[in-house]
Amino acid sequence: MFRFANRVLMGFMVVAGLIPGDAGPAYAGEGQQLTLGRITQEPSKNIDRLNGMAEYLSAILAPNGIDAVKVVIAENPDRMGEMLRNGEVDLFSETPFVALDLMEAGLAEPLMREWKKGVAEYHTIIIARGDGEVRSLEDLRGRKVAFEDPGSTSGYFLPRAAMEAAGLALEKLDNPRSTVTGDAVGYSFAQGEINIVAWVNRGLADAGAISNLDWEDPK
Template sequence: MPIGANCGHNKEKKVLTMGRATEHVVKQQSKIQPIIKYLASRLKDMGIERGEAVLAGDRKYATLRKRVKEGKIDIILESPFKAAGLKRDGIAYPILTLSRRGAGEYNSLIFVRKDSGINTIEDLKGKIIACEDPSSTSSCYLPRAVLRAEGFDMEEITPPNPSASNGKIGYVFAGTELNVSSRVFYKKVAAGALSNLDWSTPGDVPEAYKAKFKVIWESPKIIEFVVLVGAGLDKRLVERIKEEMLMMNKTAEGKKALRAYEFDRFIDSPEKIDKLMTYIERLIKPDEEETD
């Protein structure tokens, strides 16, 4: 059976949809709608009459997968982990990446207090790392996946458990980037995990905090966003979508639409995408996909 044969796309599309997995439907819709509306306006030659933002409604990979397979989301803006899952399952494939706020890549950092006596990840066994929330790729999923791949046992700590098991590294969810750095600063946890972009943002890691911190671990850099299309989408339409996306930052209307999500531009980088997908596929554990 050809790839995408069961997907609910068709060649006579009039409505083009774009979306992702999120619990913050209203917020994400306000960011995505300007982009898909602009894109649809440029694809009238392909029979597209309008564009709509369609969100999966929760963070779970299974929900996103179902929506894409049913043809309800044509263009997907996702983290590398969900993107790799969709590609592996044969229901969508990556076509572009993005630059946001001047950066197209980021990595995860784990930091501790300078006076903690902790110098390596090995020293965190039996201790706890603060992460932002389960849906954060940079603060939770990426460091957890990489550390597990490197042989470290990780466990989520929930009340009333005060500490991690012997030989394991525990993690808790702090809710926000500032809460992560605050918990480390006030010695509520041994370490914190954030992206290098958060680390450089005073609102997330105040300078007074940072003066007391040191970074003990960094993940490899990964792409922040991957753009995918449903596997059953007409190939001629896909080529036009790519063409218009790559030109968005060249027009005033396109730039305005991109600014809604703080995007700078779409990037055509097939080799970088292939390398990233291969790397992420090695990290994915089937029982972890639901939380990304």
């Protein structure tokens, strides 16, 4: 395996914005339940951290009339946007690119910068087999790369931007076994860093994009 493509990034805790005609966030007033959201297709991967965050918020917000903090999961950004419009979510934890889209839509406002696995910043790495032929972005022409999911900053947005900046054309594949057209870079979503490593190891992908934190500690 090898690593490269260093890009600094961070996460955000975002608060639901006021929508014209809306009565306001659900947490206004006393004796209320706060709803904490997250976009993920892997709830089991995020639920422990979210439950811990919910417990912490419940404790510190109790004097302000918050009785409980409930965790809700949205499977994609569109669903989160719908939940924000309907007042079903008060706060959500998300990666920068997805959070920015929802903020630009007027559905949310930044509240605080989040740390991931105890660090404030992390970056993307590209992994490939040590006995393979991929040693640089240029080597990806005509080959396949595994991204994490469409909402991942380190596992999709940043590596894709780096590849496009290097002049590579990306082609979404129906599945990892599909044939790549010409010298395009074919990509599929593996839905998790463990799957990305497995795809690269098994030859389903010539390279994969994950964060350095997930590479160093895949828990």
